[in-house]
Amino acid sequence: MSSRADTVLFEAICTPARSLGQRGMLALCLALGLASAVTGGLFLWLGAWPVLGFSGGEAMLVLGLLALHRRWAARTAEVLVLTEGALTIRRTDARGRREELVLDPYWTRLRLEERPGRVSLLVLRRRGEAVEIGRLLGEDQKRDLAAALDAALRRWREPVFDNPQLR
Template sequence: MEHQDSPTPERPIFEALLYPHRSLGPKGYAILLAGTAAIVFLYGMVFLVMGAWPIFGFLGGEWLLFWFLFRKNHRGDDRAERIRLYADHLLFERYDRQGGHTIERLQPYWLSVILDRAEEPDNALYLRSHGKSIAVGAFLSPQERRDLAAELREVLSRHRSAPVPA
């Protein structure tokens, strides 16, 4: 989760970019694949030297399946959400796994930040305004949703109490 506070006319007053946590970065991914390939190759060579050559092929096939499934898992969660607060509106953008992009525009003065079941592990965060409700950060941890809710409430409160420019 990245955010910035910068009140300039062309920039948002507040911006948060939300995305799922990745415990393994690109370098770690490469090390994992190279390490497992080396181990599988060495085991395969032992069986090849012993004369059990079909096992070498099965180990290679097993590693290819591991690589395919791990790559699919590693690339499969490209979700992201962006929240931007401007002087007269809040813009919520959602990018889904299939590359879809949705944009919601909300009026910040009537916006409510709702954290259902705040202290429970399955809490849910919503932005509500004029009968419209948007779920936010479903991929975040419960504590990250609590922190985001508190930060959004504080930013909206400051924004609502700021003097209106003439």
């Protein structure tokens, strides 16, 4: 049985943008391999055969680093959960390390700080302490998260009670 303190009022999961899916990664690997083979073949035809090894090595290095970046980005996440008793921020970084912050939602204030020429900061403030959230998000996603979280915090602070006797 769930208690009132465990009721989830708001939950948001922030992950980095991953525009390249599995099929896109395969297409990129094939295109890079083909370009490397054509370049290596051209230099082999011109008699500069040592370039062939470097061309293949570069392609393998680029693909390896891209695969490593994709694996690290898949682990990275930030989860915001508002319950009756707390606002919890759970973060997992690229190395798998986890961090959890628990804030009192009544005293926590949300602020979107504009920075000209850069992505805005989304900050939760309480009693002189500031915690940045939504680091993985772009400008539009931060604005959406700010609006949704602000509305959830406002509903939590100013509940509307339905009294059937007053109807």
